[in-house]
Amino acid sequence: MSGNFDDILYDVTDGIATITINRPEVLNAFRVKTVNELILAFRRADADPSVGAIIFTGAGDRAFSAGGDQKERSHTGHERDVETGELARDQDLHAAIRGTGKPVIAAVNGYAIGGGHVLHVICDITLAADTATFGQVGPKVGSFDAGYGTIYLARVVGEKRAREIWYFTRRYTAEEAFQMGLVNKVVPAAELMTVAREWATELLEKSPTALRFLKHSFNSDTASAGGMGAVAFAALELYQDTEEATEGVRAFSDKRTVDYSPYRRQS
Numbered sequence: 628m629s630g631n632f633d634d635i636l637y638d639v640t641d642g643i644a645t646i647t648i649n650r651p652e653v654l655n656a657f658r659v660k661t662v663n664e665l666i667l668a669f670r671r672a673d674a675d676p677s678v679g680a681i682i683f684t685g686a687g688d689r690a691f692s693a694g695g696d697q698k699e700r701s702h703t704g705h706e707r708d709v710e711t712g713e714l715a716r717d718q719d720l721h722a723a724i725r726g727t728g729k730p731v732i733a734a735v736n737g738y739a740i741g742g743g744h745v746l747h748v749i750c751d752i753t754l755a756a757d758t759a760t761f762g763q764v765g766p767k768v769g770s771f772d773a774g775y776g777t778i779y780l781a782r783v784v785g786e787k788r789a790r791e792i793w794y795f796t797r798r799y800t801a802e803e804a805f806q807m808g809l810v811n812k813v814v815p816a817a818e819l820m821t822v823a824r825e826w827a828t829e830l831l832e833k834s835p836t837a838l839r840f841l842k843h844s845f846n847s848d849t850a851s852a853g854g855m856g857a858v859a860f861a862a863l864e865l866y867q868d869t870e871e872a873t874e875g876v877r878a879f880s881d882k883r884t885v886d887y888s889p890y891r892r893q894s
Contacts, residue, residue, distance in 0.1 A: 634661040636686065637668045642679045643827045644672035651687030654738055656696040662716055666723045673727035679835055680827035681727065683750055684734040685743075688816060691733065694741025694764065697879050717742065718860050721775050722853065724749050725846050728839035730830050734823040735759045735801075736816065741768075745776035748783060751842065753809065754823050755801040756816035761809060762798040767885065769875030771863065774856020779849045784808055 634657070636647040646668045648655040657665070672678045685691040695717075724731055724746070733739075733750035741764040747753050755761075765771045771793075781789040784807045791797070801813045814822045830838065866872050871890040878885035 632664045632668070634658070635664045635668060637671070639672070639675065639678055641828070642677060642831050643682060643824060644668075644675065644678045644680075645682045645684070646672065647684050647686050648692055649686040651685070651689065653696060653698075654690035654693035654740075655685035655687070655743070656693045657742065658696040659716075661696075662720050666716065666720050669720075669723040669727055669731075673723075673729060678729060680830040681729055681731045682734055682820075682823045682827055683724075683731055683746070684820070684823070685736055688736055688756075688758075690737040690743070691735040691739040691759070692743025692746060693738050694743045694745075695770070697768065697876065717745075717772075718774065718853075718856050721745070721749055721856065725775075728842060729835070730827075730838055730842065732823055732826055734819050735761075735810070736819055740764055741770075742772070742776075745772050745780075748780050748809070749775050751845075752811050752826065754819060754826065755804060755810040755813050756819045757801050757813050758816045759801040759804070759810075759813075760798050761801075761804045763793050763796050765793065765796070767796050767875060768879050769867065769872030771859070771866075772856070773859035773862075775849065775852045778852035778855060782849060 634648065634650055636645070636649045638645045646665065648657060648661060648665070650656060650661065669681070672681050730752065731750040733747040733753045735747050735753060735755045737756065737759055739747045739759060739761050744761055744763055777789060777793060780792065783789075784792070788807050792799075799807075799809075801810065804810045805813050812822070871887065874887060874890075875885055
């Protein structure tokens with residue numbers, strides 16, 4: 628079974644829903660439309676009694692997701708649909724991934740950067756191709772995620788590592804990500820989806836009610852991050868109107884070194 632989408636692919640086979648961001652030409656960067664379709668897909672999989680596990684991945688072999696589409700933001704100043712003016716509902720997508728009572732396996736086949744990095748972090752399990760690359764970009768381009776993207780990340784890799792990932796926006800190999808506990812297993816790129824389906828099939832042999840309670844129990848420890856995330860996304864909407872934030876977008880578009888020096892405050 629498949630759904631009718633433009634930016635994503637949705638398939639249910641043998642009890643496993645596979646949700647794929649299908650924008651390989653832009654490294655599976657997501658725009659407002661992509662986010663809306665992903666929300667619908669996760670909710671559909673959650674409501675489908677034939678589905679016992681969900682695999683989340685990106686099309687092609689270069690990227691899981693490079694995060695928010697900076698071209699869309701360069702047109703509007705926000706993560707906002709160029710035609711409709713609708714703002715991206717990243718927070719609702721995060722809630723949809725965490726809120727489904729079914730385990731979600733991220734199959735990271737390449738770049739998991741920026742908002743794409745946040746998406747894999749909040750999945751229950753992350754499997755990475757040996758060619759995968761992980762990292763953040765927020766402070767480089769005038770953006771941030773002060774919800775699950777930071778609070779939950781710190782639970783996963785520890786405070787020091789989480790701060791390093793966000794402050795320095797470095798890139799990490801799949802093996803480095805595995806060593807810091809950011810991924811569960813690294814596999815050869817050609818075997819990634821096979822292994823992901825093996826893990827998902829194994830979940831089908833477990834009690835769905837037990838898995839649902841376990842997932843919600845694990846989520847309860849960081850549930851407050853959802854409230855912080857709501858505040859953060861509201862602040863981000865305001866921040867993206869500032870000259871400081873737009874400097875990041877302009878530098879990205881102009882392919883030049885960003886200059887944030889005018890915006891440093893004296894303590």
